[in-house]
Amino acid sequence: MYHSQDIKKRFEALNKIGIALSGETHLGRLLELTVKEARYFTNTDAGSLYLVDHDKNCLNFEVAQNDSLKKRADLKSETFKPYSLPLKKNSIAGYVAVTGEMLNIADVYNLSPEVGFEFNRDFDIRNKYRTKSMLLVAMKDTEGKIIGVLQLINSTNSQGKVVSFNANVESLISSLASQAAVAIKNAQLLKEIKDVFEALVRYSVSAIDARSPFTAGHSRRVAKHTMALARAINDTHEGPYADISFSPAQLEELNYAAWLHDIGKIGVREWVLDKQAHLSDAETDVLISRFENIKASAITETQEKRLELFHNRGESATEIKQLDSELKARINQIDEKLAFIKKINTSNLLTDSDINHLEEIYKKKYVDLEGEERNYLTDFEFENLSVRRGNLTENEIEEIQSHVTYTENIVNNIPFTGHLKRVPVFAAGHHEMLDGSGYTKHIKAENIPIQTRIITISDIYEALTAKDRPYKKSMDPIKSLAILKEEARNGKLDKELVRIFIEKKVYETQESN
Numbered sequence: 272m273y274h275s276q277d278i279k280k281r282f283e284a285l286n287k288i289g290i291a292l293s294g295e296t297h298l299g300r301l302l303e304l305t306v307k308e309a310r311y312f313t314n315t316d317a318g319s320l321y322l323v324d325h326d327k328n329c330l331n332f333e334v335a336q337n338d339s340l341k342k343r344a345d346l347k348s349e350t351f352k353p354y355s356l357p358l359k360k361n362s363i364a365g366y367v368a369v370t371g372e373m374l375n376i377a378d379v380y381n382l383s384p385e386v387g388f389e390f391n392r393d394f395d396i397r398n399k400y401r402t403k404s405m406l407l408v409a410m411k412d413t414e415g416k417i418i419g420v421l422q423l424i425n426s427t428n429s430q431g432k433v434v435s436f437n438a439n440v441e442s443l444i445s446s447l448a449s450q451a452a453v454a455i456k457n458a459q460l461l462k463e464i465k466d467v468f469e470a471l472v473r474y475s476v477s478a479i480d481a482r483s484p485f486t487a488g489h490s491r492r493v494a495k496h497t498m499a500l501a502r503a504i505n506d507t508h509e510g511p512y513a514d515i516s517f518s519p520a521q522l523e524e525l526n527y528a529a530w531l532h533d534i535g536k537i538g539v540r541e542w543v544l545d546k547q548a549h550l551s552d553a554e555t556d557v558l559i560s561r562f563e564n565i566k567a568s569a570i571t572e573t574q575e576k577r578l579e580l581f582h583n584r585g586e587s588a589t590e591i592k593q594l595d596s597e598l599k600a601r602i603n604q605i606d607e608k609l610a611f612i613k614k615i616n617t618s619n620l621l622t623d624s625d626i627n628h629l630e631e632i633y634k635k636k637y638v639d640l641e642g643e644e645r646n647y648l649t650d651f652e653f654e655n656l657s658v659r660r661g662n663l664t665e666n667e668i669e670e671i672q673s674h675v676t677y678t679e680n681i682v683n684n685i686p687f688t689g690h691l692k693r694v695p696v697f698a699a700g701h702h703e704m705l706d707g708s709g710y711t712k713h714i715k716a717e718n719i720p721i722q723t724r725i726i727t728i729s730d731i732y733e734a735l736t737a738k739d740r741p742y743k744k745s746m747d748p749i750k751s752l753a754i755l756k757e758e759a760r761n762g763k764l765d766k767e768l769v770r771i772f773i774e775k776k777v778y779e780t781q782e783s784n
């Protein structure tokens with residue numbers, strides 16, 4: 272297309288390429304685009320791009336494009352594998368990367384021995400390809416530092432014959448390389464910042480998850496399920512979400528929201544997160560020693576009565592026997608009460624009769640060592656022990672639920688802008704249910720975005736199947752999926768998303784990051 276010698280037209284084209292390059296901020300796509308545009312500009316069969324790694328003193332082969340090999344059905348061309356070359360003048364690309372000189376070679380198989388570099392024919396032999404003409408240009412950033420090498424291979428004329436590169440494309444390719452270098456440098460900087468931020472999010476979230484052995488690794492796995500479900504929706508071309516396709520930018524936004532959804536757990540006290548029984552071990556020890564004291568005071572009381580009997584009326588065998596059996600019965604009762612408390616302490620479901628029995632024990636009085644009359648159980652113990660379902664009191668449930676509010680506050684304070692703007696909304700809504708029965712805002716379906724619904728399903732599935740909860744066995748996937756289905760039937764979860772989650776086996780996706 273650009274065989275015309277009209278320099279003005281070529282510069283216009285170059286200008287367009289410059290605009291296209293500066294509009295691409297994703298490093299991988301930018302590198303591909305650079306090679307594609309340069310090849311289009313010079314009409315070449317193939318092209319590659321190397322980036323210089325100054326820290327490791329090497330050249331990384333990043334992009335390979337080759338039209339002939341792509342078209343050939345007779346030969347399975349090798350898949351591109353990134354590799355590194357030493358940053359030395361003995362290879363063609365290395366020479367350009369070290370010296371910054373442009374090379375315009377008519378035939379790489381006929382290099383003069385004086386040039387000091389060689390062409391490696393391995394690729395040609397393996398793929399039955401013939402590399403002939405080559406144009407290589409160093410890509411320099413604004414400070415003149417060489418950041419990469421653009422390599423164009425086999426310039427072809429209008430008849431499709433491989434020819435040498437015309438000298439008058441050299442300056443144009445050189446300009447293109449400079450423009451690409453600026454865009455690449457910016458994309459690299461952007462990637463570095465993103466990588467640092469992403470690592471910071473992942474490490475801090477993982478550290479917060481690891482405060483409780485029950486949630487270690489939770490957010491990582493929720494993000495994994497979330498991304499797999501979002502990709503499965505992209506691949507779904509039927510049903511209500513047939514037309515939904517998340518762009519890479521939207522996927523990035525969703526990924527951050529999934530990673531950050533429980534960051535607010537930092538605001539919940541550790542022992543509440545970790546609560547495994549109605550009373551902790553230390554609280555149970557206090558209770559047990561009180562019951563020992565109650566027994567001891569029953570014994571003392573009996574002995575006092577015995578002394579009194581002795582002083583008043585002398586020893587009477589029947590009365591003493593009576594006292595002894597009363598004492599025995601009292602001690603048995605106290606032991607039974609303690610055994611009952613120990614039993615319900617680890618129970619997650621109490622009956623009415625359990626509660627009644629507990630209340631009787633709570634109200635029973637004893638006299639402590641200071642002579643004060645007290646209840647068998649403290650108010651705190653009674654409140655905690657009498658929780659019917661699970662072991663969290665209302666205040667503790669409220670505290671745990673408040674993690675969503677903390678998440679919203681924390682994530683709102685991270686200046687997410689542009690395509691990441693809705694991270695706080697997606698993250699903070701993950702306990703809302705479609706029928707409004709969730710928390711903390713009790714919003715309903717129409718106000719719950721699909722991204723939040725995806726995180727909610729992933730979150731529930733992960734919590735059910737988590738293997739790292741020491742006090743409970745992980746639930747097997749079949750049962751957990753049945754619960755998701757049930758919740759969808761009850762109008763709490765999005766039916767279509769649950770269907771995709773199950774049918775596309777999203778839950779089986781292995782971690783990719």
Ligand SMILES: [Fe+2]
Nearest residue numbers: 532533701702
């Ligand atoms: Fe949560």
Ligand SMILES: [Fe+2]
Nearest residue numbers: 489532533730
């Ligand atoms: Fe969660």
